[in-house]
Amino acid sequence: MKILKANQHRYAVAALCRCLGISRHYAYYQCKTTKRQLIAHYADKILTIFKRSYQSYGTRRIRFALQQAGISVSRRYIARVMKSLSLVSKYTIKRYRGYQTASNSAATANRLQRQFDVGTKQQIVVADLIYIRVNHCWNYLCVLLNLSNRQIAGYHVGKRKTADLVMCALSQIKQPLSSLHLFHSDKGKEFAKQLLSKHINPFNLQRSLSKNGCPYANAVAEATFKSIQTAFIKGE
Structure with missing residues (x-):
């Protein structure tokens, strides 16, 4: 017994x-x-x-x-x-909402094609933005994620959702940009090819853009933002 x-x-x-x-x-x-x-x-x-x-x-x-x-x-x-103990997780049921947002018209293909398991040989960075309400004002967080080790390679916070915010995040990457093979993001205006190409092209860093309205094409970045929102933003 x-x-x-x-x-x-x-x-x-x-x-x-x-x-x-x-x-x-x-x-x-x-x-x-x-x-x-x-x-x-x-x-x-x-x-x-x-x-x-x-x-x-x-x-x-x-x-x-x-x-x-x-x-x-x-x-x-x-x-x-x-x-x-009345413990309830912050995670909630999925909620879907449809809305139209402006996007850039760059004719860049989706070279990543949801191949998120790239190993250690290919150095691929995915990028996305999230908005955070601070003192009744919106702030934007740009995070660059390295697919090889799933670690945050660079980030920056600003009050405007512009390409300068992305460039500041790129400047935080410790490794040389020439060692990166691909830079993947969605088609947001802040990732417009015309504004970033003059900084990226000298390093032979290829661009990759998701299709409009397809969050699955940048699923790793979306999942990372979900964790950031749930653990560090919601309720804090």
Whole structure:
């Protein structure tokens, strides 16, 4: 019974009974544990992980973090703990909205073609912008992401959504621009070819543009912005 009690929060009681060869009725009677005691078993660890993630982790990612620490629990158990502690992740259900925005008319092809797993040989940078409300005013954050290691290569914040903002972000890249192979972005006006070509062409850095209204063509940058918005912007 000690084995069953020690593992009832990790495995189904019925499965443990089949392995141990005992009756389920007897097992449920012997393992009768109050709900409050069961929830409090790993509540402190779950609360610590949730706060460390800036209130962005759900049951799936908390379960993975616990597994990294050598603790195996079910997502259902984590959900009960989160419900008892009134923990709600910042992530919400997908919401779609349609709107028309101006874009540049550059005839640059999409050379990346959603090939995001480029390895370490090809140095490809993807770029995008996000707007942040600070003191009732809009500010814009431009982030350049290196696909080889998924790390932020450069960024810059400004009050205007212009090509100068992108150039300031490019200036933050520590490695030589000549070592980069491709610069991918959407067709926003700030990424207009005419304004950036005189700085990029001398380094033989190829351009790549997504199609209008196709966020999947720049999915890595979009996912990074989602994490930034959820963890560091929303509710802060």
